[in-house]
Amino acid sequence: MLHYLILIPYYFFGALTLTACLLPVCRLLSLRLPIAYLVGTGVLGTVGGLIATLATHHVSIEHFGFVPLLILLAASYLLATVDAALARWRKLPLDDELASL
Numbered sequence: 001m002l003h004y005l006i007l008i009p010y011y012f013f014g015a016l017t018l019t020a021c022l023l024p025v026c027r028l029l030s031l032r033l034p035i036a037y038l039v040g041t042g043v044l045g046t047v048g049g050l051i052a053t054l055a056t057h058h059v060s061i062e063h064f065g066f067v068p069l070l071i072l073l074a075a076s077y078l079l080a081t082v083d084a085a086l087a088r089w090r091k092l093p094l095d096d097e098l099a100s101l
Contacts, residue, residue, distance in 0.1 A: 006064050007050060013072040014046035015039070020079035027083065027090040035094045 019042030026033055053059050087095060 004061065006061065009069055010050060010064060010072070011043075011046055013069060013076065014050065015042040017072050017076040017079065018042035018045050020076045020083060023083040023094075024079065024086055026094070027086045027092060030090070030092075032093055035097045038094070 019039050022038045022041060025031070026038065054061070
């Protein structure tokens with residue numbers, strides 16, 4: 001049971017990456033969703049994805065190493081850059097929410 005603690009960084013970076021993926025989608029489709037919904041979807045999607053992946057035995061716990069974590073980190077930076085570039089042309093109400101944080 002203790003070896004499942006390796007998944008803790010995956011919960012964090014997975015939620016960060018999934019939220020960063022949802023932001024450009026909202027910009028491109030002009031969806032007016034609050035940031036809390038996007039973050040909640042990112043967290044629940046990550047937890048559900050990890051549980052489903054491990055429960056269906058597609059991947060074992062030994063496959064969760066440092067390299068996939070780096071890929072998640074790089075993807076989150078790339079998606080945040082795409083979102084920042086799109087923010088210049090497609091403003092959304094959640095920009096005001098993010099600016100107030």
